[in-house]
Amino acid sequence: MKHLLFTERMKMADLVHANYRLLFVLPRFGIQLGFGDKSIGEICRTHGISSSLFLLVCNIYTFDDFLPEADELHSFTAEDLTAYLHQSHEDYIREQIPEIGKQVLSLAGCCAGKNGKILERFFDDYSREVTNHFNYEETVVFPYIHNLSEGKRSDEGYSIGQFEKNHSNIEEKLGDLKNILIKYLPDLCPGGPRNRLLLDLFLLEDDLNKHSLIEDRILVPLVEQLEERMR
Structure with missing residues (x-):
């Protein structure tokens, strides 16, 4: 099932408000709190993170029925x-x-x-x-x-x-x-x-x-x- 809630344009702070369990995920990507109103895309680019992988992980953490599309697996290593x-x-x-x-x-x-x-x-x-x-x-x-x-x-x-x-x-x-x-x-x-x-x-x-x-x-x-x- 494809969910569109989390996108690169979304503010990173709103992501945490949407699912507080993502507080476990952020430091594993090297992301610390205090990111202001920056978007997910901005934060990922700053940290050299694949935004596609980050969003996939966040979606799996948030939606029990989320399954990645096959082509999404080509967007990171x-x-x-x-x-x-x-x-x-x-x-x-x-x-x-x-x-x-x-x-x-x-x-x-x-x-x-x-x-x-x-x-x-x-x-x-x-x-x-x-x-x-x-x-x-x-x-x-x-x-x-x-x-x-x-x-x-x-x-x-x-x-x-x-x-x-x-x-x-x-x-x-x-x-x-x-x-x-x-x-x-x-x-x-x-x-x-x-x-x-x-x-x-x-x-x-x-x-x-x-x-x-x-x-x-x-x-x-x-x-x-x-x-x-x-x-």
């Missing part, structure tokens, strides 16, 4: 996309996950020993899974795409179809952690910190879901086009 995805991984690993980890430890310290340990264990397991997921993309998928972009064939018989087939859903484990907070953590544990942690987990879950959609709806078809050219 695979390297542009993997650079954005890499910055997303850095944000999750260095910022969002550690910040939530601090909240988990703080809340666990206020609960009875057993309950606090269960909460910590579930978060540690999730954190490891996320790290392994991103490491695979950084060490296997992105180098493969880089070689394709330079016209080099893979000697290992790897293809983006294997990535798509085994693309794990790293949001699912968050459901277990949320259920502990909602259903099973005794009400003796402080409500304020628990609610704040839950809100951040819901935001992270939604953000990771959009991240996966970007890989499924932009990365995979784009790399499939590169593979077709190599054939």
Whole structure:
């Protein structure tokens, strides 16, 4: 479905008002707040960003049914996309996950020993899974795409179809952690910190879901086009 809400002529500030979750996206493109009344096109040109890729990402974050047109995938490079995805991984690993980890430890310290340990264990397991997921993309998928972009064939018989087939859903484990907070953590544990942690987990879950959609709806078809050219 084609949406026309976000265009280059739109003010960047209006973009944030339209969908506050795009605050996660801006720094991954190197864009900081304080852009006045400049348009999306102006900001993208100033930062050397592909406005087409930026708008595609923003549309996917905003419209659940948004699907890029095939010709839109020719308006930026695979390297542009993997650079954005890499910055997303850095944000999750260095910022969002550690910040939530601090909240988990703080809340666990206020609960009875057993309950606090269960909460910590579930978060540690999730954190490891996320790290392994991103490491695979950084060490296997992105180098493969880089070689394709330079016209080099893979000697290992790897293809983006294997990535798509085994693309794990790293949001699912968050459901277990949320259920502990909602259903099973005794009400003796402080409500304020628990609610704040839950809100951040819901935001992270939604953000990771959009991240996966970007890989499924932009990365995979784009790399499939590169593979077709190599054939």
